[in-house]
Amino acid sequence: MISNLSDGVVGTTERPRPDVSFVVGCAGTPELVLRSLQDVVRWSDEHEPLELELVLVSAEADLLAAAQELVSGAPVRALHVEGASPRELLGIGSTVASGQQVVTLMAGELIYEQEPEPGPSAPEGTRAALAAAEGPLAERFGSRHDPHRQGRAAREQPLLLHSLSLFREVFELVFAHRTIRTVVEVGVESGQVSGIYAELGAERVHCVEPAPSDELRRTLAANPALELVERPSPTALADLPVADLYILDGDHNYATVRAEVEWITRNAPDAVVVLHDVLWPCSRRDFYYQPSHVPADQQFPSSEAGATVWHDELDETGFRGEGAFRFALHAGGERNGVLTAVEDAVAGADAGWTLSIVPAVFGVGILARDGAETRALTQALSPYTTSELLYSLENNRIALFTRVLHLDAAMVTARQVVERQEQALQDLTRRVGELESDLRSSRAQLDREQERVRAVRAALEGP
Ligand SMILES: C[S@@+](CC[C@H](N)C(=O)[O-])C[C@H]1O[C@@H](n2cnc3c(N)ncnc32)[C@H](O)[C@@H]1O
Helix, strand or coil: CCCCHHHCCCCCCCCCCCCCCCEEEECCCHHHHHHHHHHHHHHHHHCCCCCCEEEEEECCHHHHHHHHHHCCCCCEEEEECCCCCHHHHHHHHHHHHCCCCEEEEECCCCCCCCCCCCCCCCCCCHHHHHHHHCCHHHHHHCCCCCCCHHHHHHHHCCCCCCCHHHHHHHHHHHHHHCCCCEEEEECCCCCCCHHHHHHCCCCEEEEECCCCCHHHHHHHHCCCCEEEECCCCCHHHHHCCCCCEEEECCCCCHHHHHHHHHHHHHHCCCCEEEEECCCCCCCCCCEEECCCCCCHHHCCCEECCEECCCCCCCECCCECCCCCEEEECCCCCCCCCHHHHHHHHHHCCCCCEEEEEECCCCCEEEEEECCHHHHHHHHHHHHHHCCHHHHHHHHHHHHHHHHHHHHHHHHHHHHHHHHHHHHHHHHHHHHHHHHHHHHHHHHHHHHHHHHHHHHHHHHHHCC
């Protein structure tokens, strides 16, 4: 028998059978693992002591401590395994299990890649039970036994998606339609996309990042196909080999992007160019990283205030960089924004270039010189580039996100008002207390005066 502990059934329904070589529980969250563990311990308390070895596989130190406490008195082995794949974890379960009953509880996003080998004495039906629990739909959207899978996937995403790593399927199409050996990636940040180009077949990826973090250095050093170029674009481009694919996701302003695209159309006319941030908020409004490598005379007056979709001006409660970047004060006009830069660079090029835009996650442009190959690529990309659904979802995403920012700021302001009012109320209450105390002493003094007057009057009137 293989039971899925994620719904906490083991122990509450039946005792694991003596002929079971191991019982595997696969749970998505620490809460579910703990709940399943509680079920096992409770069953053992209420029925008969279970001679089980409990193997808890998790990277969560808090969970391991809580589980140890829960089973204190019961035999438990807690293994701290960080970053192990489901298959490795199953390997651990099987090894420990040989010849004894084992409950393996796993915390984290663990999905069976394939059904595990059943133990030698596992009864018939084991494989069928596993297969029924985990089909291809269930893997992404959950099942009746694991209804929260999509919710978990949603909450594990950052609130504001922004990385090009989300566009792997678009890159797959680019690689399928062009021979791409050399990539120049401008604007690398964490390096989470760099490895994708290598995975898709690039032999060399030049990662241009003027401000690399230690984490980025480590990530790039671990992959021999990736090379850090610690200089800013566009000046770095001329020092690098001509590439088959350019990814432009560095400083999102007219001066930088126009110079980058002009350099590529002149020097690498057969390359495909993928540009990020060609739509809101940078399409028609310059954005400057701090520090920016754009000469001051090519920058518009800018502000740390943020863009919002709810009105046209920048806003203190808009999408801000908290010191990391600035937006041009005004949107539109000439020589302003990423999309304007691409249009102008292409208009000045010797040949015709086609720009397609995927309207998602701030807009991704795919630019290539006109020709049969580009027509085929444009056609392949069209489900993404012409999708009204993606366009609506993106507009909804930026509307919701900037609304959340406004509401968040309004909540902070409202809290400050409440705190000020609470302070004023405290001051007033203290003042009322002081006045009441003054009143009491005045009354006491009056009483004493009246007493004295009565005594004087009595003395004057005589006996
Ligand atoms: C939006 S992030 C890149 C995100 C990354 N491409 C991804 O999709 O995960 C922009 C990066 O560009 C870098 N950057 C800023 N100005 C640059 C320039 N002139 N040349 C190259 N990179 C630049 C910034 O330091 C930052 O790490």
